[in-house]
Structures are given as C-alpha cells and as structure tokens.
Amino acid sequence: MRRKLMHYIAAAIILIYLSIPLAVTFLYSIAQKWQSSVLPESYTIAWYQAVLSDIRFWNALGRSFFISIASVILCLAVMIPTVFIITMYLKKYEKYIEIISIIPFSIPGVVYAVGLIRIYSKGPVNIGGTVWILLGAFFIVVMPYMYQAVRNCLMTIDARQLMEAAELLNATKLQAFVHVILPNIMKGITVSALLAFSLLFGEFVLTNILVGGAFETVQIYLFTKQNFSGHLCSAIVIMYFICVLVLSLLTTTANKLISGRSRGGIQ
C-alpha cells in the first residue's frame, strides 16, 4: 500500500510539473491585476476580446488551418496509391521507401530548411518565401507518419486477399482499389491524418525560416506579438492550446471509435 501511494505521489508530481506553465499562463490571460499576490487580484476577459477582435489573428488562424489541411490532403493523395502499389506489386522497392521515410525523422528542421532555401530561393524554381515551398516541406514532414499509417492499414485489412476477391468478381484493379481498398483503410487513416494535422499546426521552424512574415501562421503571429503585452500573448497561447486540445481529443475519440468498431467486427 505504501508503495502504491509512492507511485501516486510520483505521478502527481509529474502532472503538476507538466501543468504548471500552462495553468499560470491561463491565470495570466484572465488576470487584470496581478502585481503583489499569489493569485490575481482581479479578473477580466479583455485580453481575449482584444485577440478575438484582431483581424490578423483570424487571418493567421485561417492560414494555419489552410496550409496544414492542404499538406495533409496532398500527402494522403500521394501516399495512399504509392504505398498500396509498392506493398502489393513492387515489393522489391519497399526497402527504398522505408529508407526514404526514415530520413526526415533524423533531420532537424533547421538543417532541412537550409537545403530547401539553397535550392528554391534562387535559380530556375524560385518559390522561396511562397506557400508552395512550405507545402512541399510539410509533405516531407508528415510523409513518414502517413507511410506507416497506410502500410499498417493495408496489413490490417489484408489488402491482398481483398484485391484477389474483388478481381475474382471481375473488378478491374482500379475499381477494386477505389471501391474496396479505399473505404476500408479510410477509417484507420483518419487518426494519422489528425495527428499529422496537429503536428503541422504547431510547426514553427520551417515556417519561420522559409516564409516568415510572408505567410503569417498562428505560430508566427504569436512570435511577432512577443514584445506586446504578456497578458495578450497568454490569451493567444491559451487559445492556441485549446485548438490543440480539441484536435487531440478528436484524435483519441476517433481512435477509440475505430478500434472499438473493428473489434466489434471481428466478434
């Protein structure tokens, strides 16, 4: 029993440790006066009103959503057919794809940004500082996750047997892929797509170095607001975190729904 208590205390300490910065930021964002006491002396929602009435915030939020969604969709559109073809018909190339999908994990963002800038900020394809370079970079950032996700999904649904069955029933390969494989893997891929989205939503390094102020996302907006009121920044941080919170809750719910349903399917 004493041992059990010890584990609870340890877990509690970690929880407190992890939540203190966030909790204080939240208090600061609703504090009107916090000069000489442990807790704020008076509260206000003025900071939130200020942020919410700033058109730049909404534009930045819109850009963050847009670039993250566009990149995830691009990645899905490219990776699903590619991984399907490689695992089904070109097995001998699988090891190359595996290497390609491991590389981005081990390259720090700031290193990767150097390479992109060197190629695309001058020369024949001058897309430096535009949304296009960001789209390509984000594709590479989430590609490894998508590769794993699609591959796992194809294995779980036993794509090979499904394809054989469909072709036996006179479907072409394309028909079988569109009507049998796609609907079956879509559920499993939802979770990874959401994860990829929240990863890109919080991206700062590549965005700042590659496009910076030319394409102001929420992270960049926050960065430029650095020298303004700390209360205002806290309000932005909290609203950003609420977005992340909703996303991760969505991901876990989707995950539970899907794993629950597929478990039900087997029974």
Place this chain on the structure above:
Amino acid sequence: MSNRQYIKICLIPFAFLIVAFEILPLMSIVAGSLGDGHGGYSLIQYKNAITSRFYMQGIANSFRVSIISAVVATIISVAGSYSIRRLAPKIRDAVMLISNMTSNFSGIPLAFAFIVLIGNNGVVTIIMKMFGLNLRDYFNLYSIAGLTMVYTYFLVPLGILLMYPAYDGIKKEWEEAALILGATRIEFWRHIGIPAVFPSIMGTMSILFANALGAYASAVALTSGNINLLSIRIGALVSGDINLNPELASALAVILGMIVVFTNLVSQSMTRGRRRARK
C-alpha cells in the same frame, strides 16, 4: 506489361515530391558545405566553422544544453512512466492523455509560458519580490540554465511516451521469481530490471538528445537569438537580415547532423553490447 507500366506511372507524383523536397535539398546541403563560395569545391567552410571561436562556442553550448536536458528528462521519464504504469487503469490513461497533450505544448507557446512564469516580470519573480528575494540572483531564464530548464520540460512528455511501452519487456513473474529466490527489490532492479530496459533507456535518451540539439523555436523566442546555439546560428545564416552565408550554414548543418548520427551510433553500440552479454 502495359499494366506494369501503368502502375509505375502512378508512382511519379511520389517520386517527384521526394526528389524535389527530400533528396535534392539534402544533397544541396552536402554540396553547399563543400563549396568555397566562388563556384569551386573545398573544405574551407568546415575549416572556417571549426577554427571560429564563435561557432565552436555555439556547438559547445548546444551540446551542453542538449546533453543535460536529455539526461534529466530521461531520468524523470524512466521513473515517471514506471510509476504511471502502476496506477489504476482509469487514472493511468488520464495521466497519459494529459502527458501526451502537453507534448504538443512546445516551441513558441511554451517559451511564453515560461516567460510568464519565471521571466523578468514573471509570476514567480513577482511573488519572490514580495518576500524580498530577487529570482535573478539565483536563476536567469534567458540563459543557458533557463534554456536547459525549458528543454527538459518539453522533452519529458516525449520521454514518457517512449519509455512507457518499454516496461512491457519486464514480466511481473520475473520480479516474483527473483524475490522468491531471495533477491531484494534493489538486487532485482540492478541485475534484471534495469538491464532489461537499458536499450530503451539509451534509445530514448538519444532521441531526446537529437530533439534538443535541433530545437530552434523555444530558443529563438526565449533569447531572441542572444544565446549562441548551433541551431540559432544555422537559422541566422540562411534567414537573417545580415551575414547571409548558406555555404557556412550547410557546413554547420552537416556538423549538427553528424553529431546526431554519432550519438545514435554510440547508443546503439552500447545497447548491442548489452544484448549480446545477456544471451
């Protein structure tokens, strides 16, 4: 045959994106690091980087911050995830959910949270002032120590995430068997428990180290680039207002990459030795 060709055509978009945005940029870094700035090839960039006190200081600072924060975060997550596993299932899942959520709390927002907490006009700073204490005398957030603290904070959730499944390898029966055979709990951990999870610990530590070494956002937000770090230097050389030098940036980037690869190799060889010893 035509069917095969048709299939291969479907791979073109993937091949195009990978070549354009993964392979070419990486090759360009290596090529750039070997350029002398006038169209020729030489090792002058590496020589400039290594002989420059300024850049060597950046590398040393990065190394120091990363190694300390990685070690501390690994210790916290090794102990923490072990304790979390021993909680009642419902509470355990809730704790893991919160831990995973805070792992999204990094970069710029995290730096702000720490400024609000212990910055110049931070809450803790003000509270301490009420008691006549000056936090700045003991601790400065905008310094190497402050960076180490922030890095440790964002590495912990990642470490917990990585270490949590590692304990699956230790069966409860092992502990019972060892205790029945007369081992103490400490002896069990010393001879069985720790060696069994040792590869995971080293793997986790090297991932955390690589993460810290490449970290850029929190450092930029916290110190506005005033502290000399390798990642800040690289960023400034390709996107700053002055002193643009992509060739030197490439050389520094290659050095950063090599440190990461080298750490991985060391941690792998250490764990491989362990694994062989156990057989």
